[in-house]
Amino acid sequence: MSAEPGELADGLTLRGWAVDPVAGREGAAEIAVEGGRIARLAWLEGSGAGDLGPDGTLIVPGLVDIHAHFREPGNEDAETVATGQLAAAHGGFTTVCLMPNTTPAIDEPSVLARVERAAAASGSPVRVLVHGAVTQGRRGETLAALGELADAGVAGFSDDGSPVRSAAILRNALAYAGALGLPILDHPEDPTLTEGAEASEGYVASVLGLKGWPVAAEASSVARSIAILADVVRDVPGARLHLAHLSTAAALAHVRAAKSAGLPVTCEVTPHHLGFTDEWIAGARRWAWEAVDPGGRARDPWTDGALVAAPYATALRVNPPLRCADDAAACMVALADGTADAIATDHAPHTEVDKHVEFGWAANGISGIETAIGVVLAAVGVGGLSLARAVELLTTGPARVLGERHGVAPRLREGDIADLAVIDRAASWMVTAETLRSKGRNTPLLGRELQGLVRLTLARGRVAYAE
Amino acid sequence: MTTEVERPGSVSPAPATWGHRHLLDVDRLSRADIELVMRTTDEMRDVLARPIPKVPALRGVSVTILFYEASTRTRVSFEVAAKNLSADVVNVAAASSSVSKGESLIDTVRTIEALGADMLVMRHSVSGAPYLAAEVFGGPVLNGGDGWHAHPSQALLDLYTLRSRLPDGSLEGRKVVILGDVLHSRVARSNIWTLTAMGADLWLCGPATLLRGFEGWAVRGAAGRRFTVTSDVSAALRDADVVMALRIQKERMASGLLPSLREYAARFGLTRARLEAARPEVLVMHPGPMNEGVEIAADVATDPRSVITTQVANGVAVRMALLYLLAAARRAEEGA
Numbered sequence: 001m002s003a004e005p006g007e008l009a010d011g012l013t014l015r016g017w018a019v020d021p022v023a024g025r026e027g028a029a030e031i032a033v034e035g036g037r038i039a040r041l042a043w044l045e046g047s048g049a050g051d052l053g054p055d056g057t058l059i060v061p062g063l064v065d066i067h068a069h070f071r072e073p074g075n076e077d078a079e080t081v082a083t084g085q086l087a088a089a090h091g092g093f094t095t096v097c098l099m100p101n102t103t104p105a106i107d108e109p110s111v112l113a114r115v116e117r118a119a120a121a122s123g124s125p126v127r128v129l130v131h132g133a134v135t136q137g138r139r140g141e142t143l144a145a146l147g148e149l150a151d152a153g154v155a156g157f158s159d160d161g162s163p164v165r166s167a168a169i170l171r172n173a174l175a176y177a178g179a180l181g182l183p184i185l186d187h188p189e190d191p192t193l194t195e196g197a198e199a200s201e202g203y204v205a206s207v208l209g210l211k212g213w214p215v216a217a218e219a220s221s222v223a224r225s226i227a228i229l230a231d232v233v234r235d236v237p238g239a240r241l242h243l244a245h246l247s248t249a250a251a252l253a254h255v256r257a258a259k260s261a262g263l264p265v266t267c268e269v270t271p272h273h274l275g276f277t278d279e280w281i282a283g284a285r286r287w288a289w290e291a292v293d294p295g296g297r298a299r300d301p302w303t304d305g306a307l308v309a310a311p312y313a314t315a316l317r318v319n320p321p322l323r324c325a326d327d328a329a330a331c332m333v334a335l336a337d338g339t340a341d342a343i344a345t346d347h348a349p350h351t352e353v354d355k356h357v358e359f360g361w362a363a364n365g366i367s368g369i370e371t372a373i374g375v376v377l378a379a380v381g382v383g384g385l386s387l388a389r390a391v392e393l394l395t396t397g398p399a400r401v402l403g404e405r406h407g408v409a410p411r412l413r414e415g416d417i418a419d420l421a422v423i424d425r426a427a428s429w430m431v432t433a434e435t436l437r438s439k440g441r442n443t444p445l446l447g448r449e450l451q452g453l454v455r456l457t458l459a460r461g462r463v464a465y466a467e
Numbered sequence: 468m469t470t471e472v473e474r475p476g477s478v479s480p481a482p483a484t485w486g487h488r489h490l491l492d493v494d495r496l497s498r499a500d501i502e503l504v505m506r507t508t509d510e511m512r513d514v515l516a517r518p519i520p521k522v523p524a525l526r527g528v529s530v531t532i533l534f535y536e537a538s539t540r541t542r543v544s545f546e547v548a549a550k551n552l553s554a555d556v557v558n559v560a561a562a563s564s565s566v567s568k569g570e571s572l573i574d575t576v577r578t579i580e581a582l583g584a585d586m587l588v589m590r591h592s593v594s595g596a597p598y599l600a601a602e603v604f605g606g607p608v609l610n611g612g613d614g615w616h617a618h619p620s621q622a623l624l625d626l627y628t629l630r631s632r633l634p635d636g637s638l639e640g641r642k643v644v645i646l647g648d649v650l651h652s653r654v655a656r657s658n659i660w661t662l663t664a665m666g667a668d669l670w671l672c673g674p675a676t677l678l679r680g681f682e683g684w685a686v687r688g689a690a691g692r693r694f695t696v697t698s699d700v701s702a703a704l705r706d707a708d709v710v711m712a713l714r715i716q717k718e719r720m721a722s723g724l725l726p727s728l729r730e731y732a733a734r735f736g737l738t739r740a741r742l743e744a745a746r747p748e749v750l751v752m753h754p755g756p757m758n759e760g761v762e763i764a765a766d767v768a769t770d771p772r773s774v775i776t777t778q779v780a781n782g783v784a785v786r787m788a789l790l791y792l793l794a795a796a797r798r799a800e801e802g803a
Contacts, residue, residue: 202683203680209656210615300687302691311492358593359595360594360614
């Protein structure tokens with residue numbers, strides 16, 4: 001394709017297996033893009049479909065990431081809004097919501113404006129939305145300027161990186177933001193259980209001598225936040241709680257119960273908690289679903305020859321930590337059955353200086369926005385998720401968490417402004433420092449071949465990425 | 468490293484079966500690897516029995532001992548071992564804390580290598596740190612203890628000591644109890660691998676808060692070799708062949724893991740009365756440094772059944788064997 005980044009998408013004819021989660025339709029299709037719009041969408045039948053199938057080239061609405069860190073302002077060595085947008089487009093994402101744990105934190109409109117200026121100045125058509133902080137300086141003590149931030153256009157509120165420690169502050173924030181029509185995106189973690197924690201508490205952490213991060217730290221925090229939400233919605237029906245990066249069966253069970261009780265709670269799962277497990281820290285590199293035997297029992301990497309890499313790779317240090325295969329399997333089930341609403345990358349780029357150190361001193365986070373689609377398609381490939389559900393979880397699912405305020409409406413429809421991604425499932429790419437657009441090379445997939453190659457990303461009618 | 472590594476005078480040529488470039492952990496040592504260390508340690512003990520306990524095996528080899536954590540016995544033991552092999556020894560005591568990091572580990576290791584180090588012995592408070600050093604250091608790295616993770620030379624000297632003192636020299640089926648703060652112990656973790664590899668019936672015993680996570684390991688076993696985890700000290704000590712007490716640190720009270728040292732001593736301290744439950748010829752061990760009167764009673768530490776001073780003496784021979792095997796493997800690699 002001859003399209004250049006930044007150019008108006010024009011004169012393009014795309015053929016592939018289109019998946020439209022809004023129409024609930026998937027099939028062989030041809031899409032003509034003219035003047036930045038989807039001029040024509042033809043579903044192809046019979047011989048017209050040729051050999052187009054769900055294992056080949058996919059055409060999907062532009063992916064939506066409700067949880068990413070672009071490090072600007074304050075840590076531009078790790079990522080800038082501009083490099084983050086490039087990375088997003090390379091991963092098929094056309095809308096990204098940034099977390100406010102920058103320096104300074106995005107806790108009042110002037111910092112927000114700074115980020116929005118950077119997004120506009122980059123020339124990238126990738127849409128950047130921003131979550132405001134729940135509390136001033138994310139310190140958990142007093143509410144940030146929620147109303148002013150809402151007026152200035154934030155997508156939601158989060159103290160991500162830290163939980164809202166105080167139950168009283170969380171209760172007030174849910175009520176206040178609920179009245180503004182915006183969700184609170186809470187980072188579930190009881191910090192009294194995770195001080196100094198390095199890896200998920202369990203077998204691998206025990207063997208490697210890493211301080212454990214117990215499941216209870218996430219599950220108890222989720223239970224607490226849901227209980228507070230139940231209290232708040234009686235007074236403020238618009239209150240909404242979104243739980244970030246859930247990683248455990250126990251936490252997801254609380255969400256499942258809360259949803260069946262009708263509470264306005266949503267949650268997300270990251271690709272790394274779906275595809276990787278804690279045994280990667282010991283040196284294993286197999287997918288989470290390969291870490292269990294046919295009877296569903298977790299395999300032991302120390303007995304079955306799975307330890308192929310050096311242990312303690314700091315690209316694997318992340319918060320919440322990578323979990324055991326059972327928890328990863330629970331994440332898959334939750335994504336499939338609707339307990340989880342979205343796949344969010346928690347893209348967390350870091351510099352070499354912050355990562356190439358002792359494991360216990362390495363910064364938490366995985367650079368994941370470019371590899372997300374590959375990991376999710378691997379899960380689809382083993383039947384853990386249907387293709388249609390996977391696309392939902394990366395498009396309409398996250399859009400629903402955001403609500404209608406910002407008009408994030410991923411779909412493939414004639415006449416719409418072109419906002420889509422073309423992904424070749426049959427092709428793979430080598431994840432290297434050179435192929436990644438993010439400044440953060442802190443991914444455990446570095447040096448690996450990943451199936452699922454984004455060939456074209458169109459955002460808001462313009463070319464965001466073209467192979 | 469370009470120097471010749473000579474065999475100690477009296478011993479046979481080294482079997483070419485030591486295939487490890489570094490010694491960072493014991494989790495993937497085979498029984499044959501362990502036997503080789505034991506045999507080589509026998510040879511080093513012979514050297515140590517000579518009037519002048521020194522051989523030229525590592526002459527011209529520069530060994531840097533880089534310790535980020537305070538230690539006397541392990542550091543001195545490595546230093547004596549290296550000097551007995553005629554190596555040049557450089558000691559580096561580095562400040563270690565996550566808040567005053569200063570020069571990074573990688574920079575330090577690169578500097579040490581540029582200054583001519585051929586081998587690196589390191590201790591660090593963060594689990595896994597020697598793997599990071601091995602990533603950038605050109606020669607062999609020997610883990611002298613990392614965080615809660617591993618202490619390979621200690622586990623091997625414990626094993627050597629047991630084999631030399633048990634009646635038939637075998638661990639097979641012997642009940643070995645590791646008693647105390649298992650959670651924070653790299654000695655316990657490394658001993659789990661080596662003792663079960665040699666067929667011991669291993670028991671870990673201590674307060675439940677200091678065994679956290681080990682039940683999940685025990686049911687899988689160390690490479691499938693099961694062991695037992697319990698807080699029932701009488702069940703653990705009953706008919707034990709070996710009891711190894713671990714040091715209890717005062718910080719465990721501050722972090723709420725234990726009510727008090729007094730309570731620990733009363734419920735888990737290794738006393739003569741408690742030792743009655745073990746076999747009469749039980750061996751008592753401790754990796755040191757000891758808190759006498761807390762995890763081990765003073766009269767138990769000096770009892771004839773205690774092999775604690777033998778552990779220290781064997782430490783030098785085992786570390787000579789490890790330095791020798793790693794240097795020889797390195798030379799073989801360079802010659803190949």
